[in-house]
Amino acid sequence: METVPLTPFKVVVEGIKEAGGDADKFCYQCGKCDTVCPWNRVRNFSVRRIIHQAKFGVVPFESEDLWLCTTCRNCVQRCPRGVEIIDVMRAMRRVLVPDGVVPTSIPNLRGFMTSIASVGNPWGQEPNERANWAKDLGVKEFDEHTEVLYFPCCYLAYDPRLKKVAQATAKLLNKAGVDFGILGSREMCCGESVRQAGNEQLFRRLAKENIKTFVDMGVKKILTSSPHCYNAFKNEYSEFKVNFEVVHITQYLFQMIGEGKLKLTKEYAKQVTYHDPCYLGRHNGIFDQPREALKKIPGLELREMADARQDSLCCGMGGGRIWMETAREERFSNLRLEQAIGVGAEVLTTACPYCITQFEDTRLTLKDGEGIQIKDITEILQEVV
Numbered sequence: 001m002e003t004v005p006l007t008p009f010k011v012v013v014e015g016i017k018e019a020g021g022d023a024d025k026f027c028y029q030c031g032k033c034d035t036v037c038p039w040n041r042v043r044n045f046s047v048r049r050i051i052h053q054a055k056f057g058v059v060p061f062e063s064e065d066l067w068l069c070t071t072c073r074n075c076v077q078r079c080p081r082g083v084e085i086i087d088v089m090r091a092m093r094r095v096l097v098p099d100g101v102v103p104t105s106i107p108n109l110r111g112f113m114t115s116i117a118s119v120g121n122p123w124g125q126e127p128n129e130r131a132n133w134a135k136d137l138g139v140k141e142f143d144e145h146t147e148v149l150y151f152p153c154c155y156l157a158y159d160p161r162l163k164k165v166a167q168a169t170a171k172l173l174n175k176a177g178v179d180f181g182i183l184g185s186r187e188m189c190c191g192e193s194v195r196q197a198g199n200e201q202l203f204r205r206l207a208k209e210n211i212k213t214f215v216d217m218g219v220k221k222i223l224t225s226s227p228h229c230y231n232a233f234k235n236e237y238s239e240f241k242v243n244f245e246v247v248h249i250t251q252y253l254f255q256m257i258g259e260g261k262l263k264l265t266k267e268y269a270k271q272v273t274y275h276d277p278c279y280l281g282r283h284n285g286i287f288d289q290p291r292e293a294l295k296k297i298p299g300l301e302l303r304e305m306a307d308a309r310q311d312s313l314c315c316g317m318g319g320g321r322i323w324m325e326t327a328r329e330e331r332f333s334n335l336r337l338e339q340a341i342g343v344g345a346e347v348l349t350t351a352c353p354y355c356i357t358q359f360e361d362t363r364l365t366l367k368d369g370e371g372i373q374i375k376d377i378t379e380i381l382q383e384v385v
């Protein structure tokens with residue numbers, strides 16, 4: 001039978017569909033997605049238009065718009081037609097990335113992928129320095145007799161600010177008597193942001209290598225600090241027919257407190273507000289445990305911001321945006337910190353390395369930013385046990 005060559009137009013449509021981004025069936029262009037997308041708080045951006053373009057196989061090749069989506073999921077939960085908007089965005093990126101079609105305005109993207117591909121972390125750091133954060137903390141290497149694998153992620157392993165979160169976590173786990181270990185130099189990027197940024201091939205390679213390590217080492221239960229690792233291991237690695245028990249640190253600590261293994265004895269007399277990371281809250285429904293853990297701290301007063309829980313305002317760093325430049329005046333994190341300051345919070349706490357990084361940076365440039373502290377939940381808990 002004679003085969004008819006696909007036209008470039010059809011190639012694009014097929015590519016989007018193959019990648020799971022079928023926008024063809026449902027979208028009726030109501031524009032609800034545009035009204036909830038955080039980008040429209042800082043600039044004009046039409047998700048609706050991109051979905052329309054995807055339907056007709058048009059990929060905005062040189063436009064930065066396709067790379068703006070932070071995969072925060074706000075539009076997906078509001079779409080009356082159930083269009084999987086994130087899948088469409090990701091699928092379009094997947095069509096472009098293998099051909100190297102990335103706007104010149106986001107030059108960092110290729111560099112971070114190259115580093116992850118060569119040494120397993122986005123900054124090109126030495127793999128054998130990956131466990132340096134754990135020095136003198138009595139943290140052992142994972143072996144097949146260890147109950148829990150603690151997977152801190154690239155940020156907590158290498159970044160000077162986030163290392164403190166890994167250290168606070170290890171101290172809490174030790175205090176609670178948890179039998180845990182780390183992979184050290186065998187730990188590698190989970191690949192979550194790589195996939196969101198459109199490099200499916202690299203994501204699959206990382207996932208397979210990590211899964212092989214987990215299986216070889218006899219890992220059954222994985223404890224993560226990053227909601228992005230959590231989501232990758234729980235919801236994306238399962239595509240490879242594996243099924244590890246995956247727990248986020250906020251869930252685990254809440255459980256430890258409930259079982260009396262962690263006693264919150266010291267007072268923390270501060271007004272605190274909690275920011276729901278998109279990949280913990282909207283993507284995985286974990287809203288209550290972090291709040292309940294905070295409420296058990298003596299003296300702590302929890303104040304809610306306007307955009308909380310399902311409506312949480314994205315920090316702006318998901319979907320691979322952590323590796324791209326965002327103009328200072330267009331950062332959602334400015335709005336979020338203003339909200340936190342607005343409810344009288346002395347501390348903005350969260351449970352995600354991307355959020356912490358972005359809020360710490362924003363804090364330095366925002367008027368009144370000096371008056372608020374940014375803390376991971378583990379850091380607060382570590383101060384009060």
Ligand code: SF4
Pocket residue numbers: 026027028029030031032033034047048051078079080081082083085
């Ligand atoms: S909210 Fe859903 S149906 Fe409405 S325009 Fe956006 S994608 Fe289409």
Ligand code: SF4
Pocket residue numbers: 033036037038039047068069070071072073074075076085086
């Ligand atoms: S996922 Fe978030 S950032 Fe992306 S288009 Fe939807 S609302 Fe906007």
